[in-house]
Amino acid sequence: MFFRRFENNKANKSQQDEKQSALLSSNLNQNLQILRSLYEDCSDVVFRPFVIGGQVRAELIYMEGLSNVQEIDASVLIPLMKETQGDRRRFEEWLEETLPVSRVKGLRTFTDCIDHISIGNPVLLLEQESRGIALGLAQWEKRSVEEPTSESVVRGSREGFTESLGVNIALLRRRIRSPKLKTKSMKIGRYTQTEVMITYMEGIVDKTLVEEVMNRIQQIDIDGILDSAYIEEMIKDNPFSPFPQIMSTERPDTSVAGLLEGRVAILVDGSPFVLIAPVTLYSLLQASEDYYQHFILGSAIRWLRYLFVVLSLLLPSIYVAILSYHQEMVPTKLLISMAASRENVPFPALVEALIMEITFEALREAGVRLPKQVGAAVSIVGALVIGQAAIQAGLVSAPMVMVVALTGIASFTIPRYNFGASIRLLRFPMILFAGMLGLLGVMLGLLAIITHLCTLRSFGVPYLAPLAPMKGRDMKDVLVRAPWWMLNTRPHLTGEYNKYRQSPHQQPDPKHGGETE
Structure with missing residues (x-):
């Protein structure tokens, strides 16, 4: 039964594909019959019959809601129905001289007709013509250009892409x-x-x-x-x-x-x-605002961002490793304070860290999914209330709450959300390695991540370029953000490339810039 149904579906699909790929004929009724069969049970597809100049039968097919009906009436139906030319002119001349529409295109197959109808362009079919006409009169609702919410900046453009x-x-x-x-x-x-x-x-x-x-x-x-x-x-x-x-x-x-x-x-x-x-890895850690402010400030913020990326990945695991296996690395007074805060906690540091990290991720996800009016309030208040209640209940210690909170803040400094999500995902295996092997586990996990990054490619480009392999010329925009008058060359990505992006000697020189002979 299943195979018979599969074969029937396959046969129906092949028949429909044959219909779509077929050429338009000069018989208008035959063309309309095929199009009506393809758009069967599609109540939003309009077939509008009319007569051009009282002589030539025609049909206009368009998708309701995707086409500009006012322009169809004003630029297509009214001019064509008022057409008084008696003799039959050539198709191209008629197309250019009669229709007051800026974008028109001739169609040969039913596939072409379906493509244009689906995007909102009305299709005009004529009697005794084996070609159709697609009219550029598509109009649908679209969002206006707004500031992108996921990449906001203090200085820079406020325009963001839309769905159009x-x-x-x-x-x-x-x-x-x-x-x-x-x-x-x-x-x-x-x-x-x-x-x-x-x-x-x-x-x-x-x-x-x-x-x-x-x-x-x-x-x-x-x-x-x-x-x-x-x-x-x-x-x-x-x-x-x-x-x-x-x-x-x-x-x-x-x-x-x-x-x-x-x-x-x-x-x-x-x-x-x-x-x-x-x-590359470094391009994912660069924000557009780095290039819109002074290069010294941009470089400092970039270094701060690199530091917090490392903290976001390693801080909880280092805390768990030191507290579980390397207490001698902690100063005595700090160790006594941490031991006092953990006196009533029934869980080891590993379980404590996992509980807090999972809770923090759940709060973050809840803040994203809730409406904007309550999302931020719930995430912030929830973190404060749950954290304080967990400390008073003796489920977690205050230092662990501080470590998780600092880690969450560090992850917010990553400009690309998908890269930040990757760091958050890797944080959990790093915590497990730290809980099982201490700092040795942290180093093994870090080596595994670095090894993976060294083998990673993006369309053939090494993921750690230009640091590995080393390209000194491209380092001016990696560890620091060099001033624009020093960024003379483009990064070398793949194969042949246009090396220079600007003329040399662009450094401002007020002493000599205004001199005249």
Whole structure:
């Protein structure tokens, strides 16, 4: 029974695919019969019959809610129904001279018709014409350009990507006003037919990188793409690594900065998150605001960020290791104070740390899922109340609460949420290693993470570049943020690249800059 049903479904699917791939005929009734069968039980698809100039039968097919009905009436139906030309002119001339629509396209197959109807472009079919006309009159509700909530800055652009692919491309075009910005479009998803746009800077990007990105995306065969995360998970080099190998951002300025460095940006219709590849570990730890303030302040904040990333990963495990196996490393007075606070705690340090970390992660997740009006209040008040109640009940000690709170604050300094989530995930095995082997377990876990990072690649680029392998020229934007007049060269990612991004000798010199002969 199952195999018979499978074969019937397969046969029905093949018949429907044959219908869609067939060419339009000159018989209008036959074309309409096929389209009506394809859109059976689709009450939002409108078939509007009318007559052009009282002579030629025509049919307009559009999707209600996705097409601009007012423009259809004003620019299509009224002009064509008032057409008084008696003789039959050539198709191209009629198309150009009659329709007051800026974007029109001829269609040959039913697949072309379905593609345009699905995105809101009305399709016009005529009697005795084996071609249709797609009219660029799509209009659907979309979110306005707003400040991205996940990447807020004190100084910098307040614009963020939206779910509209056209708006996102326009945000990039407004910042890069050069025809060197190239875009390549493809559709992924058997049913969703989601449009995916690959953008890059010609003359800066390595062509093999663009080809590799396109090949990986074209190999995706899935029912639907609902967000750019689907593509990110299917094209990464190491799918089992917890570390992100592709950067996702809501900021157009971050995307433009990546394009000008020779990277590729992947835009997905319906998703406000743009993918940037390739990336390195250090690019995930850089915030766009680092480049909008003084380079000394930017470098100091970057070093502070590196420090807190290490604390976010290692602080709970080091605390558990020292308290369980290496008490001699703690000063005597501090050890006595910690022992007094742990006097009534029934659990060992390992269990205590796991309880607090899991509770903190649960509070964080609850704050994210709750409505904005109560989410922040619940997470903060919950942490205070639960932490204080746990100390008074003797379930955890006050130093452990401080360690977990400091660790949580340290994780908030990571600019990329997915990278911060990876650090939070690795914190738990590090705590287990510390509870079983002490500082030796911490070192073994750290060595395993570093070894994994050394083997990781992002579209062929070493994850720890330019530190491993060492590239001295690119170090000016890793450990410190060098001033802009020193950042003469782009990072060397893959293969051939456009080396220089600006002219040399850009350092300000007020003493000689204003002299004239």
